[in-house]
Amino acid sequence: MRSIKIFSLALFLISICFSQERGIGLRESEKANFQSFYKNSWAVVIGINDYIRAPKLKYAVRDAEEFTEVLVNYYGFKRENIVKLIDREATKENIMKAFDKLRSKAGKEDRVLVFFAGHGITVPLPDGREKGYILPVDGSQDELITSAISTDQLNEISQLIKAKHLFFIMDACYGGLIFARAQPISPSALDYLEVISTRRARKALTAGGRDQTVLDTGPGGHSVFTYYLIDGLKNRTADLNGDGIITSGELNEYVAPRVTAESNRSQTPEYGILAGDMGGDFVFIPGEFIVVPKEARNSVDFVVKVEEFPDARIYIDGDFVGSGSIKIEVPVRKTRTVMVEKEGYKKYKADVFVSDKPVELNVKLEPIKGILKLNTKPEGAQVSIDGSIVGVSPLTTELSYGEHKIKIDMPGYNTEEMTIKVLSDGEIVKNVSLKMKETPERIAMRIYKRKLLTKHALTFANYVASAGAGVYAFLLNREADDYYEKYTKSKLLSEINYYKDRYNKTINKRNIAIGVSAGFAIVGTYFLLKSVNLEEILKEVKSKEVSMFIVPDEKKLQFYLSLRF
Secondary structure, eight states, rough: HHHHHHHHHHHHHHHOOOOOOBEEEEEOHHHHHHHOOOOOOEEEEEOSOOOOSOOSSSSSSHHHHHHHHHHHSSSSSOOOGGGEEEEEGEEEEEHHHHHHHHHHHOOTOEEEEEEEEEEEEEETTTOOOOOEEOOOOOOOGGHHHHHHHHHHHHHHHHHHHOSSEEEEEEESSSGGGGOSSSOOTTSSSSSSSHHHSSSSSEEEEEEEEETSSOOSOOOSSSSSSHHHHHHHHSTTTTTTSSSSSSHHHHHHHHHHHHHHHHHTOOOEEEEEEEOOOOOOEEEOGGGGGEEEEOEEEEGEEEEEEEETTEEEEOOOOOTEESSSEEEEEEESSEEEEEEEEOTBOOEEEEEEOOOOOOOEEEEOBBBBBEEEEEEEEEOOOOOEEEEEEEEEEEEEEEEEEEEEEEEEOOOBBEEEEEEEEEEEEEEEEEEEEOEEEEEHHHHHHHHHHHHHHHHHHHHHHHHHHHHHHHHHHHHHHHHHHHHHHHHOOOOOOHHHHHHHHHHHHHHHHHHHHHHHHHHHHHHHHHHHHHHOOOHHHHHHHHHOOOOOOSHHHHHHHHHHTTSSS
């Protein structure tokens, strides 16, 4: 009995047809009376592991990459109609631009799917309600209004897009906060298949409830939610009624209980409708049921191969289309701009005119290389790069992309080390003055010269001070003689006493000046006779075991200048 039912369902699917000239339809038969499901299919697929201002995730990028392949390989989505934003590309600005693209390109008979794998955030509002947000790669929980995208915005976007069917799949935390208050049509309705294909649909499936943490790890290197999502679509196990197609409702009925069980009830997916839903449903149509009319095949295969680098990112007309090697269909008689990027290699860019013949473009990427010009003073130093000796200075050599450790050695001089980063083509010029190594003899000679200079300076200063004090004493003596002469010639008692007092004070000052002059002369003579012995300094340096490996140069000088004369 079950075999008969399945056979009947298969016949029913084969009998469904399309009447439109372009788009995705079901294969024709004599009983055809059913219009095509969709003219075109569009998708935005977002996966973020490497958040800038939020905790990093592990499997979100892989979830997005494999989900894209399921859409292309199993359900008739054209790769050029999928905007895929991975990690650094998934900024708020780029995500909103992708939605703008959908708004301008998706027609009334099209379907649109949005898949997001990343962080979702729920925040309480002052009135007790809650609001959900998805977090772009540059988003921050502390700046939600300016850096995140709210579920309210997603609802508004869903209403702006003209497509007949739109389906949000959100592998993120915030639960049912995106949903509107309504119920989807029951699959038990007799005209269900016709209703879902012709009525407007705005559906969403989220990975968990608003108070639940969505797990980033699960079977097969995916999150728990995306693992069962991909399994249900790829293996068609989500086709619960066996009619050959999978609706968003069926997908939810398949995924939700399995995720709940796998997560030990810590995560329960939620399914519902968005504002603008009119009872339709998003439909996943397997590839073998899809037919494109001849009139719509005004295009050719466009192949880009970067066989050496499977992770090289390929863009066509500014849109990311895949990595390594891709094959897409593009309209004829139009110029396409191909760009290929890979870290460490020059950006490849070419304009290709597409005629009526298939195009195959084999891309060879050229590595980024910098030119290092290294000069040393003195010349002849041995240069090592990343542990390998490459020559002696002056040196000109090629450096690959990335960070390099440079080491410069020369006998009798200190080793110099530096790090150079090569991020683009061009010359990097480095001029290095090598410093001589410190030895006890060099330290002793510097101390000897400093002491000798100090000795001469102190000798000269003391003799100058002595001479100055002597001249001052001489002048005071002449002044005293003048007072004495006036004293002897005075006849008034008051004048006699005044000149006598001035004479005595001047004589005292003269005597002090003579003493100071003599003192400076003695000190100056001491420094003049003081010997500075290089051998003794060298011996003292060696005894204290001071070398270039222990004390920096300036500290050595300060230390040894404090040694006794």
